[in-house]
Amino acid sequence: MILAGIYIHIPFCKKACFYCDFHFDVSFKHKDAVLSSLQKEITSRANFFNPDDVIESIYFGGGTPSVLNKHELSTILNALHTQYTIAPNVEITFECNPDDLSSSYLADLKLLGVNRLSIGVQSFNNDHLKWMNRSHDSAQSLQCVDMAASVGFTDITIDLIYGIPSLGLHEWQETVERALELPINHLSAYGLTLEPNTPYQRLVDQKKYHSPQDEKTSDHFEALVAIINAKGWEHYEVSNFCKTGNYSRHNTAYWQNKKYLGLGPSAHSFTGTERHWNVSNNAEYNLKIAAVEQAFESEFLSxxxxxxxxxxxxxxxxxxxxxxxxxxxxxxxxxxxxxxxxxxxxxxxxxxxxxxxxxxxxxxxxxxxxxxxxxxxxxxxx
Ligand code: SF4
The missing domain is CATH 1.10.10.920 (Arc Repressor Mutant, subunit A)
Structure with a gap:
């Protein structure tokens, strides 16, 4: 028996965060078609695994999975349970943005089997959130983490971004301290990077925005690690931190080179010797799936x-x-x-x-x- 994972990419976002180079669309016009293609792909890719492989983690990423309604998520999960052997204690992580979360939506997620939330907080400074074109404010972030805990989620992780040009060291330290006071057991923190072909890159080229500075990013990282250590949290991967032992099972499996299947536009898969990557275009993905053509390219790893x-x-x-x-x-x-x-x-x-x-x-x-x-x-x- 091999323990493996499944990643589902939901390629839609309400707004385009200016630094982001993931695959997503702010138009929802292909949403129904993509979800219908995803159902077909869940079935057609079932032979990716061996009969005795067991899925120990399912990860909904994006894009923004929390644009899915209860019915859409339930349909995807039912299809996964029908086509794959899912471990009884499977970790199901669901990425969400604060502005999508309400108590009733969170309760629905829990009922459907989601047992780990990954919330895109990024910053507690509303000016920085606006600067990044995020779709939420700080109050929504704080409120939704509390709501998630009240609904009964015990595995909650949040994302933060450091190295923002106008973020001072002291403010960053306060941000980390504040995050660790929330009812979370995991934190992912990433240095802001300037990715090609992003709005951020264009704004920097037009001299309207500053690019991140390595020295500031390093200072923020060192301050983060110092606080994490002082609070007795574990630093278990460059960008990932947790209360003792609360590792992301899904991401840890990536880092341990375990097998995983990616479904949805732009999703990547790994067999142990091959990498596959799905087409990063929603319309093209739909066309390929409708034509029963392979929606991914692959590479054999030397x-x-x-x-x-x-x-x-x-x-x-x-x-x-x-x-x-x-x-x-x-x-x-x-x-x-x-x-x-x-x-x-x-x-x-x-x-x-x-x-x-x-x-x-x-x-x-x-x-x-x-x-x-x-x-x-x-x-x-x-
Ligand atoms: S919500 Fe996430 S995936 Fe969507 S644009 Fe922002 S950072 Fe990118």
């Missing part, structure tokens, strides 16, 4: 690709990379190939190697991508 993924995802987590397993699985002896680099990073306080496990320190996490990219440079003798 051994080198798999080593790179294994190292990058492992390094970003508190569990690090198991060097023996890496050597055993892929014949990649990091310690002997990269002795000089490892010694240097260890003396800089970026990494530790203990009992065959290579992990990044808090300061090393800032350099996770750099360290991984150095380790990707496979030596000639490999």
């Amino acid at each position: 051994v080198e690709d798999r080593i790179n993924e294994y190292v990058l995802t492992g390094l970003r987590t508190k569990w690090g990379v198991n060097l023996e397993e890496l050597n055993h699985k892929y014949g990649h002896p990091i310690v002997s190939l990269f002795a000089n680099e490892l010694n240097e990073w260890e003396s800089q306080g970026w990494i530790t190697i203990s009992q065959g496990q290579l992990t990044l320190t808090s300061s090393g996490l800032l350099f996770a991508d750099y360290i991984a990219s150095e380790l990707f440079k496979l030596k000639d003798e490999f």
